[in-house]
Amino acid sequence: xxxxxxxxxxxxxxxxxxPRTLLVQLIRDHFHLTGTHVGCDTSQCGACVVxxxxxxxxxxxxxxxxxxxAKVQTIExxxxxxxxxxxxxxxxxxxGLQCGFCTPGIIMSALNLIAKNPxxxxxxxxxxxxxxxxxxxxxxxxxxxISAGAEAMKS
Amino acid sequence: MYDFSYKRPTSLSDAAxxxxxxxxxxxxxxxxxxxxxxxxxxASPSILIDLGxxxxxxxxxxxxxxxxxxxxxxHADVAVSSEVKNAIPALSEVxxxxxxxxxxxxxxxxxxxxxxxxxxxxxxxxxxxxxxxxTNSRTIGSDDFFxxxxxxxxxxxxxxxxxxxPIPKRAVYMKFPNPASRYAIVGVMVAECSDExxxxxxxxxxxxxxxxxMEEALQKNFSPNSIQDMIxxxxxxxxxxxxSADYRAHLITVMAKRAVAKLI
Numbered sequence: 001x002x003x004x005x006x007x008x009x010x011x012x013x014x015x016x017x018x019p020r021t022l023l024v025q026l027i028r029d030h031f032h033l034t035g036t037h038v039g040c041d042t043s044q045c046g047a048c049v050v051x052x053x054x055x056x057x058x059x060x061x062x063x064x065x066x067x068x069x070a071k072v073q074t075i076e077x078x079x080x081x082x083x084x085x086x087x088x089x090x091x092x093x094x095x096g097l098q099c100g101f102c103t104p105g106i107i108m109s110a111l112n113l114i115a116k117n118p119x120x121x122x123x124x125x126x127x128x129x130x131x132x133x134x135x136x137x138x139x140x141x142x143x144x145x146i147s148a149g150a151e152a153m154k155s
Numbered sequence: 156m157y158d159f160s161y162k163r164p165t166s167l168s169d170a171a172x173x174x175x176x177x178x179x180x181x182x183x184x185x186x187x188x189x190x191x192x193x194x195x196x197x198a199s200p201s202i203l204i205d206l207g208x209x210x211x212x213x214x215x216x217x218x219x220x221x222x223x224x225x226x227x228x229x230h231a232d233v234a235v236s237s238e239v240k241n242a243i244p245a246l247s248e249v250x251x252x253x254x255x256x257x258x259x260x261x262x263x264x265x266x267x268x269x270x271x272x273x274x275x276x277x278x279x280x281x282x283x284x285x286x287x288x289x290t291n292s293r294t295i296g297s298d299d300f301f302x303x304x305x306x307x308x309x310x311x312x313x314x315x316x317x318x319x320x321p322i323p324k325r326a327v328y329m330k331f332p333n334p335a336s337r338y339a340i341v342g343v344m345v346a347e348c349s350d351e352x353x354x355x356x357x358x359x360x361x362x363x364x365x366x367x368x369m370e371e372a373l374q375k376n377f378s379p380n381s382i383q384d385m386i387x388x389x390x391x392x393x394x395x396x397x398x399s400a401d402y403r404a405h406l407i408t409v410m411a412k413r414a415v416a417k418l419i
Contacts, residue, residue, distance in 0.1 A: 002161060019161035019203065020193070043191060044336075046257065055231070055260045061190045062261065063183075065161050066207060112256065116235075130337065131255025 004068040009033075009077035017064050023057075024048045026064035027074055035075040035104045039133070046132035049105035050074045056112035058131070075104035078111075087111060087149035096145030098136035106132045110146045120150060157199045163208045167291050167314065170204055174312040177202040182314060184227060184266030187258050212265075212316065217242055220322050220349075226265025226315045234259060245326040245344065249280045252330050254337050265315040268300070271307050271362065273393060274338035276330065278363035281318060283344025283355035284326060289317045304361040323348045329414040331358075331406050333397055340398050341406040345414040347377070354411055359392050359403040369411055377419065379412040 001016040008031060015030050027033050027050065036059060039047030043061035050059045051073040078085035084092065087107050097103040106129070113120055113128040120128070125143050134142060164170040174180045181200035183189055192198040206212060212227035215236050222242045224233060233239055233250035240247045253259055253267075253276050267277040268288065281288070281297040288295045291314045300308050309315070326346035330339050339358030346353045352373045357363045372381040389404035398406070 018158060020156045020158050022190075041194070043187070043258070046255075049257060056257050057260055058257045062186065063161070063190065063203075063205075065163075066186070066205065068163075109256065112260075128256055131257045 002065055004065055006067045006069065007071045009073055015064075019063065019065055021064040022060055023050070023052075023062040023064045023067055023072070024059035026067075027059060027072070033074050033076050037101055037104060039101065039105075044131075044133065045102065045105075046109060047102050047105040049108040049132070051108060051112065054115070056109050073108075075108060078107070086152035087114075087146070090149035090152055091142075091145040094141050094145040094148055096137065096142045097134075102132060102134045102136075106134065106142060106146075110149065113146070114150050114153060118150060118154065120147070122147065156193045157196060159193075159200055160202050161205065162202060163205045165208050165210060167209055167212075167316065170206060170209055171291055171312050171314060173202070173204050174314075177204070180204055182206055182269075184269070185229065185262040186266075187254070187262040188266070188270050188272065206265075206314070215239060217322075222246070222320045222322055223317050224264050224320070225317045227263045228265075230254075230259035230262045230264070230267075231256070233264065242322050243284065243320055243326060245323075245328050245346070246280055246284070246320060249276045249328045249344070252276055252328070252332065252337070252342075264318055268318070269307060269309060269315055271301055271305050272338070273304055273361050273363075274333075274340070274358045276328070276339055276342055276357060279328060279339070279342050279344040279355045279357035280320075281355075282363050282365060283328070283346045283353050284320050284323055285346075285348055285351075285353055286321070287319045288315055289319060290314055291316055294319075298365075301362050306362065321348060325418050327414045327417050329410040329417070331410055341403055341410055343407060343410040343414050345373070345411060345418065347418070352377070356407050356411075359387075359407055361391070361393065366407065366411070373415065377415065379416045382408060382415065383412055 005014040037047035039045035043058045048059040180202040183205045214225045230250040230253045286297045323346040328344045330342040341359045342357045344355045352370045354366045354369045387404045387407045389400040392400040394400040
C-alpha cells in the first residue's frame with residue numbers, strides 16, 4: 001500500500017491505496033464521490049473526466065498515486081449548495097442531457113475549454129468534445145448548452 | 156491490472172538506476188498507452204517507474220536553428236506554445252491532432268516516440284523534420300531511432316530526455332485520421348529542410364518511413380504535379396478493418412500531394 005495525499009474539491013484528504021488503483025476508483029470507491037462515472041474504462045468515452053491541477057483528464061487512465069500532492073476537482077465541486085454552476089444550469093436549460101451518464105464528464109471537459117477559450121465557437125466546442133461520447137442527445141443540445149454556459153460564466 | 160510496485164524518482168540518474176535494478180521495470184510517462192495496456196494485461200511490469208517527478212524533463216526552448224522539446228512536455232503544451240508556432244507551426248499542428256484534449260493534457264512526446272505506435276503522429280514529425288533524439292546516454296538521429304513495429308533504438312534502461320528539431324524552411328503535416336480514435340490511418344509530413352526535402356509517413360506501415368522517390372521528385376520540382384502519378388507499393392503496409400494496404404498506399408500519395416499544395 002502507498003499513502004497519497006491530495007486536495008480533493010478544496011479539502012486535503014489522504015488514503016492508503018494499492019499502486020494499481022485508478023484515480024476514478026480512488027474518487028468513487030474511496031471517497032464516495034460517485035458523480036464521476038466509469039463508462040468505457042478505455043479512455044474513449046470521457047464520462048470519467050475530472051480536473052487535475054486545473055486541466056481535464058480521464059480519471060480511468062491515470063493512477064491514483066500520480067495525483068499525490070495534486071489538486072483534483074470533480075463535478076461535485078461545482079454547485080454552491082442548491083445553486084447550480086452556470087454550466088450545469090445551462091445543461092438543464094438547454095436539455096443538454098437525457099440519461100445524464102456522460103454529463104459530469106462533459107461538463108468538466110467543457111470547463112477546461114472555457115478556461116482556455118472563454119468565447120468558443122460552435123466548431124471549437126465540437127472539436128473539443130472529441131474525447132466525450134453521448135449516446136442519447138446527438139450532441140446538438142450539448143453544444144448549445146456549452147455555448148450558453150460560457151456566456152453565463154462571464155456574468 | 157496486475158499489481159506492481161511504484162517508484163517516483165526525482166532525478167534521471169535515479170530513474171535509470173531503478174530501472175537497472177528492476178527485474179521487469181517499465182517507465183511511466185503520460186500513461187496514455189501504458190495504463191490501457193496495463194489494464195488489458197498486455198503489459199505487466201513488476202515495477203512502474205513514474206517519470207512525473209523527474210526534474211528538468213519538461214519545457215520548450217529554441218537555440219539558433221534548433222527547437223528543443225523536452226521529453227515530458229505534454230502534447231497540449233506543444234500545441235499552444237508560441238515558440239513552437241513561430242518556429243515550426245507544423246509541429247504544433249501535429250500535437251494538436253493527437254487523440255482528444257484529455258489525451259493531449261497527459262500524453263508526452265517522450266512517451267509517444269518511445270512507444271513508437273505505428274499510427275502515432277509524432278514519429279512522422281521526428282522523421283519528417285530530421286530531428287535528433289537525446290537520451291540519458293547519447294543522441295540518436297531520427298533515421299536510426301524508429302526500427303520497426305513498436306521498435307526503437309533505445310536500449311533497456313535508456314530514457315528519452317529531449318527531442319531536438321532543426322527548424323525547416325517550411326513543413327506541413329497532413330493526416331487522414333481514423334474518425335473514432337484519431338490515430339493516423341495515414342499521416343504525411345513534408346518538410347523543406349535546409350539542405351533536403353523530407354517526406355515521412357506514419358500510420359501506413361509497421362513503422363514510420365520516408366518515401367525517397369517523392370523526396371527526389373520534390374527536390375527537382377516542388378509541386379504536387381511532380382508526385383501525382385506516384386504509386387507507393389502496398390507491399391508490407393498495414394491492413395486492418397479500417398483500411399486495406401492498397402487504400403493506405405493510395406492515401407500516401409493523396410496526403411503528400413495535399414501537403415505540398417498547402418506549402419506552395
